[in-house]
Amino acid sequence: MSWFEKLIPSRIGTSTRAKGNVPEGLWVKCEGCGSVLYRAELERANEVCDKCGKHMRQYARARIKQLMDPDSYRELDEHVRPVDALKFRDSKRYRDRLSQATKDSGENDALIVVTGKITGIQVVVAVFDFRFMGGSMGSVVGEKFVRACEHCIANGLPFVCFSASGGARMQEALFSLLQMGKTSSKLAQLAEARLPFISVLTDPTMGGVSASLAMLGDVIIAEPGARIGFAGPRVIEQTVREKLPEGFQSSEFLLEHGAIDMIVSRGEMRETLGSLLEMLLKKPASSSSDVSVQQQEPVAAEAASSQPVPDTAQTETQAAAMSNPQETANAGSSGIADSPSAGKTATDKNTRSSESGDVPDGTTPRPTN
């Protein structure tokens, strides 16, 4: 340390980092388009920029709150805490890094597990918190993940995991590497029990997490614009000594290369998961959920009329029900979603379904029986 560095109070160094992690200001700048966004508004929009659609990182508890049916869930294994088995010390002690991470994030470690309902379907959901040491996987993440799977197996529940992780946690050395085997082994048992595992990749999903649990989903979904890959871009650049192609390791890149099933925006995630799980579990399309696209004519009309839909829309809906069951189904869904476009429901099916986002792409509404 130079004499000059010694003169500077140490907090100057740390204050900038804290700012990067937890924006405290009233206004934040969009990482995508640079627009200045009102903090509270951005939170309401689930950290998605309303100007450019950029998905910024969302922390575990906010995501859980957005995703789960209100008051339907409880946390599992929240008391599992990390230990410093190796007495690891680099430029800082691991113990100190842990307490700092807990202070910054309010979490014990980087994975939070809950059980509860998504659109009425009982599930177990594990969510990585990137604020806690970059969402890195150590013993606690591995243990909580495995217990989540065991809870699924014991109760016959499907499993959903949202990953956001730089990879294995170096401070736990080989313990963390072996978590890749531990989690993958348990997922193999979940698969053997024929319980669905949906893996959702969010920004970033890299290294040991990507090369184990995250890529083992029966269905793999990514959020738009997430970085997903095995090796970090700098490492690759240094190895191959060439510039990486545009969009390399983005969700869109992975979709194009056949590595993931679909890209789903945060706003549509809940409905998409609900619909996928219903099909995987061979449940009828639920009438209580927002995705009532597979309704029979009379049921759809009933669902629509039981919702607070403007009078005009309702009459149009009922009129449509006489002529076209597809229109009815869509109208019902728009009404429930309380969408401002509900009044126009019966006019243009295509534009409406893409506007409201209630109807998953490619799902052709069709009457059951």
Added chain:
Amino acid sequence: MNPDYLDFEQPIAELQAKIRELQFATEDADINISDEVTKLENKLDSLTQGIFSKLNAWQVAQIARHKLRPYLRFYIDALFTDFKELHGDRLYGDDRAIIGGMARLDGHPVVIIGHEKGRDTKAKIKHNFGMPRPEGYRKAKRLMELAERFELPVLTFIDTPGAYPGIGAEERGQSEAIARNLFVMSELRTPIISTVIGEGGSGGALAIGIADRVLMLEYAIYSVISPEGCASILYKSAEKASDAAEAMGITSSRLLGLKLVDRVVNEPLGGAHQNPDKMAATLAAALKEELAAQQQLSIDELIRNRREKWRQFGEFQEENNA
């Protein structure tokens, strides 16, 4: 200065050179200096013992990557008979960073899969320095499934700096290829014994390392990231690799102590490269013993044990104060 030897091995190299000179001299002359040679050989042993008993983690890493260290190809020839190499993943290509095939160990057919680094420059390029691309892992998976189908035990040999960080590798799903192997090996219904023979580099190593028994040669290393990688990220300087190696605990004795590996196979004095044949004989004996023990079990017991083994890794605490 012997360029094939590491800094801390130079005294050994010098003494070895001196002994060789003397031996050449005795062939020509009538004088009997065998006493002298024996004395020097004893001195060499105690010198080597002295150096090797005090190796730090970083020095062990250098032994694990020694340019004279026996690679997989050597062990295949030394341990097995009838080796029939099987190529390709049937999807895209044949990645020579992983070699696989069938062979006989003590007359019994087995499937062998392992990393090969390549000795000379040409071979290193051919084998991509032992850094597999997805095709390598998918070839490994194909061979494991073949082994399961025909009830042949699987022996894997780990010696890699890590999975290859390249554009094509990412495009073709490096993560998925590794993850899939972890998944498949976890439930593969045949015994799997993995041995780290050199460098156990991260996910690229683990991708063929989910086993019933994990062995390490005495001077092999096994780690979540290379000491250099860890140093440049956590210490912001690659020169701190030695500190990082120490902190991570990458050596066989440390990992055995932590119960993260099952068995350490002792190396000849001065490391495997000083006496490859002796190393091969020790390894062969260990593998036969391990395999025999696993083959005593029914497949259901085997799978149950493997599940339990991989379930219990990890150190954490739990407070039930809720």
